[in-house]
Amino acid sequence: MPKVGMVSLGCPKNLVDSEVMLGILAQQGYELTPHPDQAEIIIVNTCAFIAPAKQESINTILEMAEYKKFGAARKLVVAGCLVERYRQEILEQIPEVDHVIGTNELESVLAACQGANRSAGMNRAPEPYLYHEFTPRVLSTPGYSAYLKIAEGCDHPCTFCVIPQMRGAFRSRRFASVIHEAENLARQGVREITIVGQDTTSYGEDLGIREGLPSLLRELGKIQDVVWVRFLYCYPNRVTDALIAAVAETPKVAKYFDIPLQHSSSSVLKLMKRGSNGRQFLHMLEKIRAAIPGVALRSSFIVGFPGETEDDFKALRDFVAAAEFDHLGVFLYSNEETSRSFDLPNQVPASVARRRQKQLMALQRKISKRNLRKFVGKSLPVLVEGRSEETDLLYQGRTERQAPGIDGCVLINDIVGPAPEPGDFRWATITEAGDYDLVARLDSDAFVERRPSAIRPQAPGALVQIQPALTVSPV
Numbered sequence: 001m002p003k004v005g006m007v008s009l010g011c012p013k014n015l016v017d018s019e020v021m022l023g024i025l026a027q028q029g030y031e032l033t034p035h036p037d038q039a040e041i042i043i044v045n046t047c048a049f050i051a052p053a054k055q056e057s058i059n060t061i062l063e064m065a066e067y068k069k070f071g072a073a074r075k076l077v078v079a080g081c082l083v084e085r086y087r088q089e090i091l092e093q094i095p096e097v098d099h100v101i102g103t104n105e106l107e108s109v110l111a112a113c114q115g116a117n118r119s120a121g122m123n124r125a126p127e128p129y130l131y132h133e134f135t136p137r138v139l140s141t142p143g144y145s146a147y148l149k150i151a152e153g154c155d156h157p158c159t160f161c162v163i164p165q166m167r168g169a170f171r172s173r174r175f176a177s178v179i180h181e182a183e184n185l186a187r188q189g190v191r192e193i194t195i196v197g198q199d200t201t202s203y204g205e206d207l208g209i210r211e212g213l214p215s216l217l218r219e220l221g222k223i224q225d226v227v228w229v230r231f232l233y234c235y236p237n238r239v240t241d242a243l244i245a246a247v248a249e250t251p252k253v254a255k256y257f258d259i260p261l262q263h264s265s266s267s268v269l270k271l272m273k274r275g276s277n278g279r280q281f282l283h284m285l286e287k288i289r290a291a292i293p294g295v296a297l298r299s300s301f302i303v304g305f306p307g308e309t310e311d312d313f314k315a316l317r318d319f320v321a322a323a324e325f326d327h328l329g330v331f332l333y334s335n336e337e338t339s340r341s342f343d344l345p346n347q348v349p350a351s352v353a354r355r356r357q358k359q360l361m362a363l364q365r366k367i368s369k370r371n372l373r374k375f376v377g378k379s380l381p382v383l384v385e386g387r388s389e390e391t392d393l394l395y396q397g398r399t400e401r402q403a404p405g406i407d408g409c410v411l412i413n414d415i416v417g418p419a420p421e422p423g424d425f426r427w428a429t430i431t432e433a434g435d436y437d438l439v440a441r442l443d444s445d446a447f448v449e450r451r452p453s454a455i456r457p458q459a460p461g462a463l464v465q466i467q468p469a470l471t472v473s474p475v
């Protein structure tokens with residue numbers, strides 16, 4: 001069977017789609033290769049929510065197309081959000097592309113690899129797709145950690161956002177399906193489960209499940225071998241008392257909230273069709289901190305939204321200073337054609353937006369360092385990820401307050417007791433604090449005992465680096 005290589009761009013939700021496509025192919029006997037030059041079929045799963053992401057997707061497609069000239073590649077397949085926005089343009093303008101797969105057509109990856117013609121599926125809109133617990137999936141994350149997608153699409157009307165156009169209307173997976181998949185992941189050695197969706201806090205609403213996410217967290221918290229359950233992408237006005245209580249009362253649920261607020265000025269939030277304001281957001285953050293002492297808070301903001309004045313930006317800066325987030329992302333507004341804000345007046349010059357982004361990140365760097373300093377001398381459970389990416393002299397890991405791939409880490413420069421293995425949960429004493437990372441001595445005590453047999457060896461490197469002989473099991 002041909003060798004397949006995959007490049008997965010964008011968010012963890014897209015990564016799960018890549019893993020599903022690889023699962024379907026591997027189950028049919030396709031070999032997965034870590035080396036694009038050896039791949040006979042290369043799949044690029046794209047991202048397209050803002051201009052830089054679109055550019056990265058196009059650059060990657062063109063880069064992979066070169067392997068059709070100089071490598072073993074004879075087929076290039078493009079999948080994901082860029083296809084949803086520019087299917088026709090991709091086929092017309094990039095002749096090297098042999099097939100395109102939309103976000104609801106993951107299962108057509110097989111036909112694409114078997115040589116279906118490049119415009120198959122063009123004449124009808126595919127049914128909204130949601131994978132389930134019996135869908136084959138190749139996990140690309142380290143053996144002890146995995147993403148769990150609980151819903152797809154979004155019904156919110158945020159004017160700057162084109163994700164609903166690419167991912168469709170909001171739809172939840174069945175409760176039992178999510179639990180079943182999580183149990184399977186735990187059986188495979190996964191100890192940290194990160195729940196994702198465009199808006200995880202709306203989980204179950206379309207299925208008539210009241211307080212769906214809180215119920216799910218409590219149920220996931222009962223799975224024996226799981227150590228941490230984390231959830232990302234909360235919609236602000238869906239952060240309910242029931243959700244806060246579920247996090248506070250379920251030991252295995254990470255004391256961690258990711259709530260993209262996008263702005264704090266009521267006039268900008270109104271233009272974004274998101275509502276609310278900084279005062280209400282601060283009240284919500286205070287409520288979470290009161291109920292869950294030591295909770296980690298992450299958010300993200302957009303600067304340069306049309307109509308954002310210097311006063312609006314000053315209000316945002318004051319809000320960020322008062323909120324003292326542990327982790328923060330600041331995006332430049334991207335004027336996306338087909339978004340509702342595309343034609344809004346008072347577009348903000350790019351140089352002004354960049355200045356605002358720089359100022360906000362400089363403010364956050366100080367806040368992050370101040371927050372991290374509070375942990376020096378403290379002992380915290382750390383999930384060891386392995387040797388540090390920076391140097392072999394160090395190990396690295398994460399505390400419960402640090403999500404995979406988006407937050408800082410713990411650099412381990414001293415070890416008491418046995419050398420750790422990736423996936424170990426050990427107590428660590430924090431010795432230093434940087435702007436975004438902590439430094440620690442790893443102590444000999446285990447936070448949870450290692451169950452050596454269960455942890456699946458990690459496929460090395462990025463998704464394109466997948467080992468050929470990966471086992472495929474319906475998750």
Ligand code: SF4
Binds near residue numbers: 154
């Ligand atoms: S909630 Fe998020 S995904 Fe949904 S429209 Fe708003 S920004 Fe986009």
